Amino acid sequence: MIDIFARRSKVATRAIGMTDVLTPVQVRVFSDCEIRWFYQHLLAVPDPPTASMALDGAMRAALITNFRHKLACREDLQTQAVVELFRRAWQKLQQGVTFCDDEHPDRMGCIGEELVRIYMERAAPPIQPAAIEQRTMRGVLASVRIQAQFDILDEDGMIIAINTARNAPRGIEPMHRFELTTCYRLAAGASGVVRSDTLVNSESPQYVSQVWEINEADIQLTDALYPVAKEAMRRGYYLPNRGSVHCSLHQCPHWRRCEQDFGGVVEA
Numbered sequence: 001m002i003d004i005f006a007r008r009s010k011v012a013t014r015a016i017g018m019t020d021v022l023t024p025v026q027v028r029v030f031s032d033c034e035i036r037w038f039y040q041h042l043l044a045v046p047d048p049p050t051a052s053m054a055l056d057g058a059m060r061a062a063l064i065t066n067f068r069h070k071l072a073c074r075e076d077l078q079t080q081a082v083v084e085l086f087r088r089a090w091q092k093l094q095q096g097v098t099f100c101d102d103e104h105p106d107r108m109g110c111i112g113e114e115l116v117r118i119y120m121e122r123a124a125p126p127i128q129p130a131a132i133e134q135r136t137m138r139g140v141l142a143s144v145r146i147q148a149q150f151d152i153l154d155e156d157g158m159i160i161a162i163n164t165a166r167n168a169p170r171g172i173e174p175m176h177r178f179e180l181t182t183c184y185r186l187a188a189g190a191s192g193v194v195r196s197d198t199l200v201n202s203e204s205p206q207y208v209s210q211v212w213e214i215n216e217a218d219i220q221l222t223d224a225l226y227p228v229a230k231e232a233m234r235r236g237y238y239l240p241n242r243g244s245v246h247c248s249l250h251q252c253p254h255w256r257r258c259e260q261d262f263g264g265v266v267e268a
């Protein structure tokens, strides 16, 4: 169990080093649940990934491999080949997962295969990538050093993000918007049009695409949040947010540790 108060001075010292360069993903996690950020980035707690995280990783690995091939050869791989890439990645990634009672590896694998097929048939063909998973985008926003990464930048300068979710998005999630605004501000050649492709891994698998243009309010949010997040991360006290929509056995790999440290029950 964490002695939150006893650790405070050490944690604050470490946090100062950890926040020299921020990523939009870090800020999204921090704004969603501070203690999750603390476990992930400061304590580096080695909890096993959730099944949803492994499924997301396997689908993204297969699809990004397709777009790397397309970047070099200007054509997609055969859909069945991408499905096979997914199967291999899923076999590998599920080894480290502790499945919840209502999660079945074979059923989840079938849903993943169907989603990869849907994406390859409906979304992938018109995408002409100009860059894939650029890991080294760096810049300074509102005096804070930032590092970010996008999935795909197409030839028209549109940034495309591939995500997975358990439910179809009802709107554009604000912190996802924040992440893509950051990518737009750091990526050379970005047009300001961004697209979020969500693969919904439910019993009725579906693909939802949302396109929007970055506006002044989006820019203002990034300028405002990065400096505040940086200071808040350094303060040394972090709250669990059991009210977060991402706070569940299915979505948070740190739920066991969190229950030990704070009590209460994290629901499925």
Ligand code: SF4
Residues within 6 Å of the ligand: 033, 034, 035, 036, 240, 241, 242, 244, 246, 247, 248, 252, 253, 254, 255, 258, 259, 266
């Ligand atoms: S279980 Fe919930 S409150 Fe605890 S770290 Fe995860 S998201 Fe935060």
